[in-house]
Amino acid sequence: MDEKKERTLTEKIVNLCLRRGILSPNSEIYGTFAGFYDFGPVGVELKRNVEASWWKTFVHMREDIVGIDGAIITHPAVWKASGHVDAFNDPLVVCTRCKKRFRADHLIEGALHINVDGMSLDHINEIVSSVKVVCPDCHGILAMEKPFNLMFKTHVGAVEDEASVAFLRPETAQLIFINFKAVQQFSRKKLPFGIAQIGKVFRNEISPRNFVFRCREFNQMEIEYFIHPAEMNDCPYLSEVSDDLLQLCTEKMQLEGKNEEIITMSVKQAVNEKIIGTTWHAYWIARFLRWFTEIGISSENLRVRQHIKDELSHYSSETWDIEYKYPWGWKELMGIANRGDFDLIQHAQHSGKDLSYFDQEKGERVVPYVIEPSAGLERLIFTILLDSYYEKSEKDEIKTVLKLNPTIAPVKVGVFPLMKKDGLKEKAREVYEMLNNYFVCEYDDAGSIGKRYARADEIGTPFAVTIDYQTLQDSTVTLRDRDSASQVRVHISELVETIRKALNLSSGGIS
Amino acid sequence: MDEKKERTLTEKIVNLCLRRGILSPNSEIYGTFAGFYDFGPVGVELKRNVEASWWKTFVHMREDIVGIDGAIITHPAVWKASGHVDAFNDPLVVCTRCKKRFRADHLIEGALHINVDGMSLDHINEIVSSVKVVCPDCHGILAMEKPFNLMFKTHVGAVEDEASVAFLRPETAQLIFINFKAVQQFSRKKLPFGIAQIGKVFRNEISPRNFVFRCREFNQMEIEYFIHPAEMNDCPYLSEVSDDLLQLCTEKMQLEGKNEEIITMSVKQAVNEKIIGTTWHAYWIARFLRWFTEIGISSENLRVRQHIKDELSHYSSETWDIEYKYPWGWKELMGIANRGDFDLIQHAQHSGKDLSYFDQEKGERVVPYVIEPSAGLERLIFTILLDSYYEKSEKDEIKTVLKLNPTIAPVKVGVFPLMKKDGLKEKAREVYEMLNNYFVCEYDDAGSIGKRYARADEIGTPFAVTIDYQTLQDSTVTLRDRDSASQVRVHISELVETIRKALNLSSGGIS
Secondary structure: HHHHHHHHHHHHHHHHHHHOEEEEEEEHHHHHOOEEEEEEEHHHHHHHHHHHHHHHHHHHHOOOEEEOOOOOOOOOHHHHHOOOHHOOOOOOEEEEEOOOOOEEEHHHHHHHOOOOOOOHHHHHHHHHHOOOOEEEOOOOOEEEEOEEEOOOEEEEEOOHHHHHHEEOOOOOOHHHHHHHHHHHHHHHHOOEEEEEEEEEEEEEOOOOOHHHOOOOOOEEEEEEEEEEEOOOOOOHHHHHOOOEEEEEEEEHHHHOOOOOEEEEEEHHHHHHOOOOOOOOHHHHHHHHHHHHHHHOOOOHEEEEEOHHHHHHOOOOOEEEEEEEEEEEEEEEEEEEEEEEOOHHHHHHHHHHHOEEEEOOOOOOOOOOEEEEEEHHHHHHHHHHHHHHHHHHHHHEEEEEEEEOOOOOOOOEEEEEOOOOOOOHHHHHHHHHHHHHOOOEEOOOOOHHHHHHHHHHOOOOEEEEEEEOOHHHHHHHEEEEEEOOOEEEEHHHHHHHHHHHHHHHOOOOOOO | HHHHHHHHHHHHHHHHHHHHHEEEEOOOOHHOOOEEEEEEEHHHHHHHHHHHHHHHHHHHHHOOEEEEOOOOOEEEHHHOOOOOOOOHHEEEEEEEEOOOEEEHHHHHEEEEEEEEOOHHHHHHHHHHHHHOOOOOOOOOOOEEEEOOOOOOOOOOOOOHHHHHHHEOOOOOOOHHHHHHHHHHHOOOOOEEEEEEEEEEEEEEOOEEHHHHHHHOEEEEEEEEEEHHHHHHHOOOOOOHHHEEEEEOOOHHHHHHHOOOOOEEEEEEHHHHOOOOHHHHHHHHHHHHHHHHHHOOHHHHHHHEEEEOOHHOOOOOOOEEEEEEEEEOOEEEEEEEEEEEEEHHHHHHHHHHOOOOOOEEOEEEEEOOEEEEEEEEHHHHHHHHHHHEEEEEEOEEEEEEEEEEOOOOOOOEEEEEEOOOOOOHHHHHHHHHHHOOOOOEEEOOOOHHHHHHHHHHHHHHOOOOEOOHHHHHOEEEEEEEEEOOOOOEEHHHHHHHHHHHHHOOOOOOOOO
């Protein structure tokens, strides 16, 4: 795809989101509020389904992971200990003429067309002053400002002073670390085990951009997986994924300037050749790649890239991003970091509490190491939309279809009477009432049947049931498949089972 | 129950929450952070189940309601228009000696043992100065302060000034109002229809108290139901609930000093006698009373109380609370307000946008009226725990049981091998692996079988499956019912169906 066409794809997705109530900028009637978005009726169902698939896969179907749901406003000491008060900064420049502020790294990226991921603050400083990047608005001279902390600040209680300052959490991870000891005791889990959480986080981005790709308020889905430091290479689940293929872009390749090159190998090979540091790290990379394909993302659009040293966060010794091939280039879809024992040790020191784990079999106390798979829900949803969008020509018209995996489709079945008259509507209502006990259905009798199919295709509804004149004779309906547009006749009494099988939902699902 | 015993119930619930990972104060390792709580592994499942039941009942099973999920940080103009910047205040006093601040209404309530619900700010002022309530900490003289705004404030963007001020939403409702027009167009719904939302809200309470009953960060579950102003008495669903019995405490009774008295009548009667203003209001009161009993709350602990005039919020013409009989008295569990056209008109005026609805059949533009059923999720969960808690004596030991409705129970089935040896453990693992595909299960082989039953009872697990020596002979297991503690033998091949029926989950559930 050439660049122009690719840019158009993003515009088409944004347009679809606005037109069909998937996602829209917050406070539109007041002229919008940059970096904040609202999910509409279709979007909220998509969001809930993606969340539910994550929770089912990583919490309910696993005995080694339990969930929590922590507060957004948290004791300020937490963010001091975690390093966020001191180190969660973006490089900022200010225009000496118009006084507008910009993120230095984004400015360089835009002006010089170079990749700034992993560039140090000093290096960024150097470029800004040497290359003389000017203000993109008024062409004034730019000056570096002191690094800007990304946490949103507020005050708790009746007095607004230094003692009442609190922060909105910029990540859910710390809520897991501060609860680690208590959760381990509640759940009586032994190492290795994980704690999972989904929830809102807030980052005061200077330049939110690319729709919901980088926004100021979003949902994170994180697992902190705790492992005995001596057992980082003893992952019992590795065999489940060791034949999975990874498209890898390693630090070595990047340092040699082969940024866009990728090599393909199995998880087993990546571990054997020490390209990925530990088996646990390799397992979690592969397990999430697999989940992304399970919910319908094409594997050819996914690769894993190792963070180069300069790029690593203050808490990480090794990080791999799962990247997606966005219209604006390969970018992070999720990160899988090795946080080591950084966080538990920080909180133990700052709180004065013992946060170690007692290994009864070995009779020793250890501070576990942590592998952290972390993804943003809004970015994932945007990615799913980009990946599932396609267009087909039908009688000289371009029709939009979202090829959503049935598990996450907002509506599972559309129910349409061919006509509103002759008892077809009444029969269709009966079928709808029956099906809606089992699947999220939508009844629609407005406009031509073609228009109704098109409306359903556009939000990715996998199946449509049409009630026609033959239905009144023999109690059969047509069942239309979204992707092939082919139709089969099914007896109403067999409809629930047929759709259940076609949706490939387990008989009942976990409840 | 006498007061001492009742106080003990609350303490027992808090203790159970802490002991079993249901809910705990945020940042405990740093000495807690008042008014903020974290859900633990058991609590997060309970929360997700209550949410899911609400969403299924009021969104998925209804064609007249769609969901949204809006941002927490919203354009400040929204809160100016809604009245929250000017009117969302609590009366505050400050001790002239120790400088500590208190909520005047709570202080009066505590010192004089009178009910202050609905008392005007002037009246509160009057009492504080005339009765000379003193500082509860140092007995210093108290002075009124200017009313305290409950919204948490932050700044968006790189500059901290008046222009960048934003608020954390104190209610989800306004996100629905500002999206009303767009959602109506996306979803092509005709009046009457509703928009539903579940999400976090923030209120800077001066004195958070009673565990999660009044906290600073909590989840709201709200529906804004939009109705043609001329059709407030044309509720087509009223017949569904008109025989339901309501325990009512009316404004008239309260003004006559009969605060604790209640009258019982059917919904139909309450409407006919104009005790409840409109049929739509009556329907939503009854529908939520019914949902509360559907998820297991005892109806004798619920009543509805009308707000007296002084107590009404600035946006409401009539409000009814569904109250629960808490250990500390009848208090609001949820509110159902008639917001009229207040919010849509405010936002239309402040934004300059047309937020009216075009009624195609009548050919007229109208601004709909709104009935708002609004509940706090944390308070509801606390209520469910209080209501489902009971103790039984067994061999001179007091055992705790949560009689949770199976729909919301965090774990549905415990799976226990009688012993770990002789192949019982392996067989139990097989049964667990099979059942966990259908229900959230917990495998437990630690300690005596009695202890394992007790652990399961304590978190309300409805069923326990035990694998014993007979299992190895004839492939039957024992299925134990939590509430009766009775056991029946079931063949493994029939276990899924038997449990599904016993849980009273529909075959499959909506997906």
